[in-house]
Each structure stands twice: as C-alpha cells, then as structure tokens.
Amino acid sequence: MKIATFNVNGINGRLPRVLEWLEESQPDVACLQELKTPDAKFPAAALRDAGYGAIWHGQASYNGVAILTRGADPIEIRRGLPGDPDDNHSRYIEAAVEGVIVGCLYLPNGNPQPGPKFDYKLAWFARLIEHAAGLLASEHPVVLAGDYNVVPTDVDIYNPASWRKDALLQPESRDAYQRLLKQGWTDAIRKLHPDEAIYTFWDYFRNHWARNSGLRIDHLLLSKTLAGKLQDAGVDKWVRGKEGASDHAPAWVTLAG
DNA sequence: ATGGCATATCCTATATGA
Numbered sequence: 531m532k533i534a535t536f537n538v539n540g541i542n543g544r545l546p547r548v549l550e551w552l553e554e555s556q557p558d559v560a561c562l563q564e565l566k567t568p569d570a571k572f573p574a575a576a577l578r579d580a581g582y583g584a585i586w587h588g589q590a591s592y593n594g595v596a597i598l599t600r601g602a603d604p605i606e607i608r609r610g611l612p613g614d615p616d617d618n619h620s621r622y623i624e625a626a627v628e629g630v631i632v633g634c635l636y637l638p639n640g641n642p643q644p645g646p647k648f649d650y651k652l653a654w655f656a657r658l659i660e661h662a663a664g665l666l667a668s669e670h671p672v673v674l675a676g677d678y679n680v681v682p683t684d685v686d687i688y689n690p691a692s693w694r695k696d697a698l699l700q701p702e703s704r705d706a707y708q709r710l711l712k713q714g715w716t717d718a719i720r721k722l723h724p725d726e727a728i729y730t731f732w733d734y735f736r737n738h739w740a741r742n743s744g745l746r747i748d749h750l751l752l753s754k755t756l757a758g759k760l761q762d763a764g765v766d767k768w769v770r771g772k773e774g775a776s777d778h779a780p781a782w783v784t785l786a787g
Numbered sequence: 788a789t790g791g792c793a794t795a796t797c798c799t800a801t802a803t804g805a
Contacts, residue, residue, distance in 0.1 A: 539793075539794065539804085540793085542795095543794065543795085544794095590795080590796075592794095592802085640805090641805060693805085733793095734792035735790080736790095736791060736792095747805080776793095777804085
C-alpha cells in the first residue's frame, strides 16, 4: 500500500497539477492539506472521475484537509482534534482504509514567534501528542501524515542560520516533534534515508527551488505495528518543478501487505 | 526589520503562508 501526503496550497487552483500527480504516482491513499476551500466547493466529482473517493474538512480561504482513497471511499473516524472546542481551524481528519488508520494533519505554522500564533502552534501540537498516544495505545496500525511545519534537525534544511528565528526551527517546535516520536512513532523518510538531505518544501522566493534551497516539513509517522512493514519512502520532487506548482512536493511511503 | 511570491476573498486591497 502506498500512502502519500501533499500540501496542495489551494485544491481548486491546483486541481490540474493534483490530478496529474495522482495519475503518475498512483497512491492508494493521499492526505491533502491547505485545501483553502469551503466544503461545498471541494472538487469531489473531478477526483472521483480520476478514481478516488474522498472525505474532506474544508474552510473558506485557509487550512482544510482531505483524505483520498483509490477505488474506494475512506471511512471517516473523526474530524478535528479533541481538546479544544473553541478551535475552529480545519486541520485534522482521520479515516480507516483497508485496516489502517490514517490521520491527515496540517499543523499550525506558528509565525511570527513569539506571539499568539506560536502559542497556538504549541497548544495544537500538545493536543496532537495526546491524541497520538491514544492511537498508539489502541495497537491499531496507524499512519500520521501531513504538514507538521517542523524542520526536525539542521540536516532537514539547506541553511539553518537563515531560518533560525522562524517558528519551524524553534527548540519548542523541535522538542514537541521529538516528544511525539518518542512515543514510538517512526519518521519513515528519515528511517530509510538516515543522512540524506531530503526536502519537501521550497518557498516561492529568491529562486529557492532552482537552487534546491528546501526544507523537510512534511512527514509520515508510522505506528510500531506498521514500522516493520515499511518498504520504501520518498518525495515526488518532480511535482515541485512543474509550472504552477504548490510550494510543497508530495512525500510517500510504501507498506507491505 | 523588510521583502521577495503565491493563494484566496468582502478583489485596484488585505490576510495568510513558511
């Protein structure tokens, strides 16, 4: 089974690029973030015509997450993280697909920091860690895939010095990511490529794509029960090089069985 | 400290992103 995560930065404007990627990469499951569309304008029909069933949690202008499954409809488990009834951002959706629980997440960016947006990021992260503990305790096979907005280590960015004040590199952000991993999750790309510089995001500024000045912020975390089935993991970097691309490229894993 | 670019919406202006 191939599971991918892709921050599309606007599903409607990006639809031709997304369909092109689905056709080429053929993921069985695709987690999408930053839909930037209300529920009513989600392009479900076009995706169904491409062979994918979908569930989505949209929001006008910002955020928004979806799970696509090839040749089937995802079975929704929940939308939104528990722990804060006042949080109205669409950043989490969870489904069951062929016996695997798939959590699709869009963690808050947190800039500028310090400030309320950074506080929200850390609070959301704490809620994710709490929810993830429950998922692990269930002993179900689980993948937590999405845009974590965290550069885990200095290997995961072309030049840490120029981003040292950014929310994505703060010690608090990195500590939260490590606390999550220490529950027993496996960062699939880093597990299979321990030393390689691998990026999933290149901003639109300063010719960063052409110079490969990227960041690794999109991650697929595997529960203990799935880590042993990890076969391959990578990034569809070619997607970022297309005309009209998102600033993120899709990341993916393949699992045995 | 700012801006560079891109997306979306209450669109010749503003908010957000990372």
